[in-house]
Amino acid sequence: MTTGEKKRVINRVKAMYPLRAKVDESYMRSLEAIKAGKPTVWAMLNFCYGDPVLKAMDIEVVYPENYGAALAAAGVAREYLDRADAEGFPTHLCGYSRANFGYAARLMELGGQPPPEAPMGGMPKPLFLLSSVAVCDARYKWFQALGRYLDVPVWTLEAPLPGIREFQLKDCYEEMVRLSTRHLRDFIAFVEKAVGRKMDWDKLDEIANLMMEINRVSHEINELRKAKPCPMHSRDFWSAMPPALFLLGDLKESLQLYKNLYDEVAERVKNGTSAIPEEKYRLVFAELPPWHSLDLFDRLAERGWNFVIESFGYHPPPPVDLSHVSDPIERIARYSLQRMVSNYKDALEKNVVAGVDVYIYLKYVSEWKCDGAFLHPLVSCRSASTHLPHLANILMERLKVPSLIVEGDIVDLRLFNPQDALLRAEPFEEAMEHYRKVRREAGFDW
Amino acid sequence: MAAKGLLRAEEVYHDPTRRVRELRAKGKKVIGYPCVYVPLELLAALDIVPYRICGEMREPVTEADRVLPASFCPIMRSCLDCSLKGRHDFLDGTITVHASDPQEKTARIWQSYTRLPYFHFIDMPGTTRTEALEYFASQLDGMVTTLETFSGKKLSADRLNKAIEAYNQQRLLVQSLFELTKPSPPLVSGTEIVKVIKAVMSLPVDEGNQLLNEVLEEVKARKEKPQAKRARLLLWGSTTDDAAVMSILESNANVVFAEDCAGYRPYRGKVIVATDEVMALAIHYLLEITCARTFVQSTATPTKKDYQQDLQGRYGYLKSIISDWKIDGVILLLVRYCDPFAFEVPAVKDYFASLGIPATYIEYDYTEGSLAPMRTRVEAFLETIG
Amino acid sequence: MRWCLGIDIGSAYSKGALLKGWEIAASAIRLSGIDHRTTAEAIRGELLVGLEGAPQSLTVVATGVGAGNVVFTASRASDIVCTARGISRLFPEARTAIDIGAQSTRVIKLDDKGMVTDFTVSEKCAAGSGRFIEVIANVLRISLDEFGTLSLKSKSPVTFSTGCAVFGESEAITRVAEGVAKEDIAAGVNLALAAKIASLVKRVGLEAPCAVCGGGALNQGLVAAVEKELGVKLLVPSEPRTVTALGAAIQACFGAGS
Amino acid sequence: MAEASPLHHLYFAGIDIGSTMTKAVIIDAAGAVIAAIKGPTGAEHRHLANEVMAKALESAGLKLEEIFRIVATGYGRFNVPFADEHITELSCHARGVYHVFPGARTVVDIGGQDAKCLKVREGRLVDFAMNDKCAAGTGRFLELTAQSLGVGLEGLAALSQKATKPVEISNMCTIFAQQEVVMRLSQGERIEDIIAGLHRALAERVAALARRLGVEPEVVLTGGVAKNAGMVQAMRAALGCDLLVPPEPLLTGALGAALLAKEHTERLLAQGKPLEVKARRLEKATFYTGG
Numbered sequence A: 001m002t003t004g005e006k007k008r009v010i011n012r013v014k015a016m017y018p019l020r021a022k023v024d025e026s027y028m029r030s031l032e033a034i035k036a037g038k039p040t041v042w043a044m045l046n047f048c049y050g051d052p053v054l055k056a057m058d059i060e061v062v063y064p065e066n067y068g069a070a071l072a073a074a075g076v077a078r079e080y081l082d083r084a085d086a087e088g089f090p091t092h093l094c095g096y097s098r099a100n101f102g103y104a105a106r107l108m109e110l111g112g113q114p115p116p117e118a119p120m121g122g123m124p125k126p127l128f129l130l131s132s133v134a135v136c137d138a139r140y141k142w143f144q145a146l147g148r149y150l151d152v153p154v155w156t157l158e159a160p161l162p163g164i165r166e167f168q169l170k171d172c173y174e175e176m177v178r179l180s181t182r183h184l185r186d187f188i189a190f191v192e193k194a195v196g197r198k199m200d201w202d203k204l205d206e207i208a209n210l211m212m213e214i215n216r217v218s219h220e221i222n223e224l225r226k227a228k229p230c231p232m233h234s235r236d237f238w239s240a241m242p243p244a245l246f247l248l249g250d251l252k253e254s255l256q257l258y259k260n261l262y263d264e265v266a267e268r269v270k271n272g273t274s275a276i277p278e279e280k281y282r283l284v285f286a287e288l289p290p291w292h293s294l295d296l297f298d299r300l301a302e303r304g305w306n307f308v309i310e311s312f313g314y315h316p317p318p319p320v321d322l323s324h325v326s327d328p329i330e331r332i333a334r335y336s337l338q339r340m341v342s343n344y345k346d347a348l349e350k351n352v353v354a355g356v357d358v359y360i361y362l363k364y365v366s367e368w369k370c371d372g373a374f375l376h377p378l379v380s381c382r383s384a385s386t387h388l389p390h391l392a393n394i395l396m397e398r399l400k401v402p403s404l405i406v407e408g409d410i411v412d413l414r415l416f417n418p419q420d421a422l423l424r425a426e427p428f429e430e431a432m433e434h435y436r437k438v439r440r441e442a443g444f445d446w
Numbered sequence B: 001m002a003a004k005g006l007l008r009a010e011e012v013y014h015d016p017t018r019r020v021r022e023l024r025a026k027g028k029k030v031i032g033y034p035c036v037y038v039p040l041e042l043l044a045a046l047d048i049v050p051y052r053i054c055g056e057m058r059e060p061v062t063e064a065d066r067v068l069p070a071s072f073c074p075i076m077r078s079c080l081d082c083s084l085k086g087r088h089d090f091l092d093g094t095i096t097v098h099a100s101d102p103q104e105k106t107a108r109i110w111q112s113y114t115r116l117p118y119f120h121f122i123d124m125p126g127t128t129r130t131e132a133l134e135y136f137a138s139q140l141d142g143m144v145t146t147l148e149t150f151s152g153k154k155l156s157a158d159r160l161n162k163a164i165e166a167y168n169q170q171r172l173l174v175q176s177l178f179e180l181t182k183p184s185p186p187l188v189s190g191t192e193i194v195k196v197i198k199a200v201m202s203l204p205v206d207e208g209n210q211l212l213n214e215v216l217e218e219v220k221a222r223k224e225k226p227q228a229k230r231a232r233l234l235l236w237g238s239t240t241d242d243a244a245v246m247s248i249l250e251s252n253a254n255v256v257f258a259e260d261c262a263g264y265r266p267y268r269g270k271v272i273v274a275t276d277e278v279m280a281l282a283i284h285y286l287l288e289i290t291c292a293r294t295f296v297q298s299t300a301t302p303t304k305k306d307y308q309q310d311l312q313g314r315y316g317y318l319k320s321i322i323s324d325w326k327i328d329g330v331i332l333l334l335v336r337y338c339d340p341f342a343f344e345v346p347a348v349k350d351y352f353a354s355l356g357i358p359a360t361y362i363e364y365d366y367t368e369g370s371l372a373p374m375r376t377r378v379e380a381f382l383e384t385i386g
Numbered sequence C: 001m002r003w004c005l006g007i008d009i010g011s012a013y014s015k016g017a018l019l020k021g022w023e024i025a026a027s028a029i030r031l032s033g034i035d036h037r038t039t040a041e042a043i044r045g046e047l048l049v050g051l052e053g054a055p056q057s058l059t060v061v062a063t064g065v066g067a068g069n070v071v072f073t074a075s076r077a078s079d080i081v082c083t084a085r086g087i088s089r090l091f092p093e094a095r096t097a098i099d100i101g102a103q104s105t106r107v108i109k110l111d112d113k114g115m116v117t118d119f120t121v122s123e124k125c126a127a128g129s130g131r132f133i134e135v136i137a138n139v140l141r142i143s144l145d146e147f148g149t150l151s152l153k154s155k156s157p158v159t160f161s162t163g164c165a166v167f168g169e170s171e172a173i174t175r176v177a178e179g180v181a182k183e184d185i186a187a188g189v190n191l192a193l194a195a196k197i198a199s200l201v202k203r204v205g206l207e208a209p210c211a212v213c214g215g216g217a218l219n220q221g222l223v224a225a226v227e228k229e230l231g232v233k234l235l236v237p238s239e240p241r242t243v244t245a246l247g248a249a250i251q252a253c254f255g256a257g258s
Numbered sequence D: 001m002a003e004a005s006p007l008h009h010l011y012f013a014g015i016d017i018g019s020t021m022t023k024a025v026i027i028d029a030a031g032a033v034i035a036a037i038k039g040p041t042g043a044e045h046r047h048l049a050n051e052v053m054a055k056a057l058e059s060a061g062l063k064l065e066e067i068f069r070i071v072a073t074g075y076g077r078f079n080v081p082f083a084d085e086h087i088t089e090l091s092c093h094a095r096g097v098y099h100v101f102p103g104a105r106t107v108v109d110i111g112g113q114d115a116k117c118l119k120v121r122e123g124r125l126v127d128f129a130m131n132d133k134c135a136a137g138t139g140r141f142l143e144l145t146a147q148s149l150g151v152g153l154e155g156l157a158a159l160s161q162k163a164t165k166p167v168e169i170s171n172m173c174t175i176f177a178q179q180e181v182v183m184r185l186s187q188g189e190r191i192e193d194i195i196a197g198l199h200r201a202l203a204e205r206v207a208a209l210a211r212r213l214g215v216e217p218e219v220v221l222t223g224g225v226a227k228n229a230g231m232v233q234a235m236r237a238a239l240g241c242d243l244l245v246p247p248e249p250l251l252t253g254a255l256g257a258a259l260l261a262k263e264h265t266e267r268l269l270a271q272g273k274p275l276e277v278k279a280r281r282l283e284k285a286t287f288y289t290g291g
């Protein structure tokens, strides 16, 4: 099913393109590195925690979560999913993980050589696996289960997640820091043994600082998007985020590219340039976008829907001054915890006890002045879906902002029907109009 | 309280809240918990009655739909649904743990939609490394702090040690109960055990121990024993606290061991206090509970892992169960969307295969309607093992 | 005099409603069948036949799953919007509308002008739609017309435990064979569906007064069960199935639709 | 005929009460089928069990007392009060298929309410996978969509073979697939292509189930859906291997049940146990309590 002619409506930010290009570049580079026999690690997206360590140790990293998406997009996931079924993995498990089981089974069948049909050259046999307790059970149980195929160890990065109220207890934060710091130190010792090299601490220090700086600029760019009309659409955010999210390629270069992006967006704000022809509605998007149907956003842009903020999981931790922390490990730990911790106090003040992933959208909606939320629960990902019904309730209750819920999936791409989403656009516009009035009457300023 | 032993267990099983309601009417505080990672010793030591919150399979989920998506652990959905329907209004509060995702997510929603006076969430690390253990202990300290404030009492080492003793006693009694399933025919059926354990989880520790003692005595003495059926089965899974499910599994077999959260799992081992009681609890709960939540692996060298060794490390404790209880086959029983356990299925099956024990995986959606197909699966499995 | 026609091509039934000025002049229902084009033509024909003098100006808006096949108009509107307008025309006081169709149940909240303020659509599982009733009616060998009244006679409704409409059918078969009275089974299905509908309503939050429409509203047992679940009386139109078509006609009247 | 067999005067019956169809088979001591009857299960299937049995007896020209042992199978197996034993349809299909195709190692059984894949060795069930959570992926999927297309089950096979390019069916809910079918039609897709698309969707779903077990030849497709040639073709394509279909796919369960009855008796005989026919009446069912 198509969503009509492929007319581009969104006014893309030019400085985004070089950042987007870094993704392909990094795949190419990683392919070459792998051919040259450089140690490669499979890692979960780990939110500024393990990545700087791997980077400082000059280790190639591939991300099976992303690769799962790539397999789906290339239309070859089916075969791997079937394979995972045959291996006895229950079918309700995260689709990315199941595609990866199938892939690993095939990889080992071929003696560790990436299968010829694998897109982008495939992922080579790793030296070790780096999983993370953050976000969902799948993200560490999956790597543990890969032990059936890969005789390599798994390091599981801890990700403390106390409750919003419990965080206020004495020592809670310092205990989190202690856990993370000690854990990272052990991790480094493990990596050193695995690659047979010592950590270059100066390099780690530099990388940690660059990482924070990149994320600071990236954070500032998003702040600019509060402008009316919004100068940068969610699609640009998604396109530009990977270098920061995964620390791709040369960090100094990335920093410059983000600065360029900042300048262009700032220029747009100054000139009142909008990301879409006429901004009638400002929306927030949660969580993972329908990668395969992105032109839906062009169709919605035609109707005046501007997506001004999105996907909490992909956003950088807000900047924090950690210059007084001399130990780079502790600095990395504290910065990484910042992603959740920086919101705890506000969440408690606003009495949102259901966690940061709910609170943050209240913040987004009220600060970016959204008229509506587009929620995209996924059939085979519990994590990006579970909080959405509650989120819809709380946005309505607290801010009088309605939500449009359209179901989809990460692997079974057929489950998202853009036509359906478009059919619901018309009534949803009425709802957004209605609540604009309601908000005004209730004294809100948008 | 006229009924004793199995009859009493049956009574409590069918009306699990009665006793705690009575106690509450007498001024006791009652706190619910849905997951066995909560150290009950800390509650008992502060004179609080812990109550295990269970799902209700026969109750259609109506309220939870408003706050949780459909593809979600049906047990936790059911627990939350019951809460939203006011079924837990006899509780003074709940304690939840970051065990599986559904536990954690439900906890947050729970806290957002119900207004019980006390609520505490324990964060649990993913690994069993030393730093993780210490963090877990610090989380338990946090729970003590909020419990002390809530109860207005101070935790004393003396009372805590007494509580630890009482729960160690409970562990021992449940272990003895499972000893009685070793003979063929077993002296007590799996279905009876489900009822007894659910009853024990709904009573204060001393009453639970008394009940267990009565049951043990009665079962050893009684003439009408369960019959030996086609096969002796091990149940491996998350939580099976419904006697109807167990009786389906037992229609043509004896389930002589239940390795799940309403069976043997919460009662394995005992808390050993060396110096610090809270640390002793942290060690016991994090290391002794054989839940899929904790990440354990065996490494051959820093860069190599050995799968067989890994299986041995993770599931080795099942080996002696298989031989001591003379197990013929294993039912891996999970509710749909139980991710942490589901990821283990192929590995644990591999392990049983290495022991030469047939195993079958059955998934159900925690509704009455799923029982009939479950029966067919179990029967077909029995037919395959002859 | 301005004439406006609304056509709603549903998955099972297609409906038409004709407005003469602000007056509801006629309505029609027929099976959607396979050929939606012809069905649409037939509905138009049926509504216009026998009118004294052909209307000078006729504006048409189409809605429903098959709206694209109503070739004699280019104007379309969303079915959610149309249902809201239709309900508002019949019950201006209604703030919530439940539309129980064959393929899905939709809950729409609306304001005093019939504008949509929120909505939700049932999941992609037929156990939450009117089709569930049809399936069970088939098992019980009773007509849809009898279903509701029969179910109201029940004293002890059966509990349906499955979440699948198709397996619900098997369960009903078993119950019948167990000798359970038909009314108890019918009432059981109505309760099961009502529970689903109620939880859908709770998702957007009930705001009284609440109206119900779509074919499911003809089932009094279901309506009663939903009322009980929600604890409110429901407003039921005399012809609940053509409400969305009526809404489409209203959209035509206001020159809306695209 | 096994003249010398001390069993030669005995007969055995299998009765398979499925969700859609009730089937009965009577065999003689040599395993030859002497009667085979099918009837719709309907809402009164318990009452039907005795009727179908009576019909089978009539067709075989036998009296009830002449049947030595009766095995009931299928989803309604507990509703056959006159049966000596209840065995799941999985084992019965495995046994029945083995009788027809001794080389069978994988059996795919698609019935009205579930789909099963069986791994079979010498007629014995060794492993299985079932789909029974959602009616998508079962025979009912085809039945209901056939109904909404107004072509009937028989029409399905014929039409699907005229397809030139099968349509992609994205809705697996049996009931919503009907909606999609209607939409496809209205988009001008050919009915043949839609039906072929439905077959393909179902076949892919069942094939995924089969792959969970590992598909080893020979592969046999049985159950009511195997009567549909279009589906057989689609399953071949989805599994990427050849498929055998028994001449009477509806009956393999009942046949297997009858064979298992016979084998049980042979075992008794081998153990030197006395053979006595159980006194029984073709009575209506007692109620299934699930226990």
Ligand SMILES: Nc1ncnc2c1ncn2[C@@H]1O[C@H](COP(=O)(O)OP(=O)(O)O)[C@@H](O)[C@H]1O
Residues within 6 Å of the ligand: C010, C011, C012, C013, C014, C100, C101, C102, C103, C104, C129, C130, C131, C132, C133, C134, C144, C145, C146, C147, C148, C213, C214, C215, C216, C217, C218, C219, C241
């Ligand atoms: N006469 C009737 N009595 C009771 N219920 C009916 C009757 N006619 C239809 N229904 C119910 O209404 C549903 C069809 O509703 P309808 O609004 O026509 O659906 P759609 O718009 O999807 O075609 C059927 O599934 C059935 O449950």
Ligand SMILES: Nc1ncnc2c1ncn2[C@@H]1O[C@H](COP(=O)(O)OP(=O)(O)O)[C@@H](O)[C@H]1O
Residues within 6 Å of the ligand: D017, D018, D019, D020, D021, D022, D041, D074, D110, D111, D112, D113, D114, D138, D139, D140, D142, D143, D153, D154, D222, D223, D224, D225, D226, D227, D228, D250
């Ligand atoms: N003549 C036929 N042509 C095509 N399909 C058929 C035919 N007869 C039965 N079927 C299919 O077989 C299914 C019933 O199969 P069966 O094995 O008897 O199931 P059950 O054991 O559950 O009753 C029906 O759902 C239907 O799809």
Ligand code: SF4
Residues within 6 Å of the ligand: A065, A094, A095, A096, A097, A135, A136, A137, A138, A139, A380, A381, A382, A383, A384, A410
């Ligand atoms: S967040 Fe979702 S997609 Fe990612 S690993 Fe977890 S379950 Fe899979």
Ligand code: SF4
Residues within 6 Å of the ligand: B073, B074, B075, B076, B100, B101, B102, B103, B238, B239, B335, B337, B338, B339, B340, B341
């Ligand atoms: S462990 Fe499994 S059954 Fe238990 S709460 Fe978690 S998901 Fe549910």
Ligand code: SF4
Residues within 6 Å of the ligand: C124, C125, C126, C127, C163, C164, C165, C166, C167, D133, D134, D135, D136, D172, D173, D174, D175, D176
């Ligand atoms: S469970 Fe039944 S009604 Fe629901 S999607 Fe599956 S087939 Fe459809």
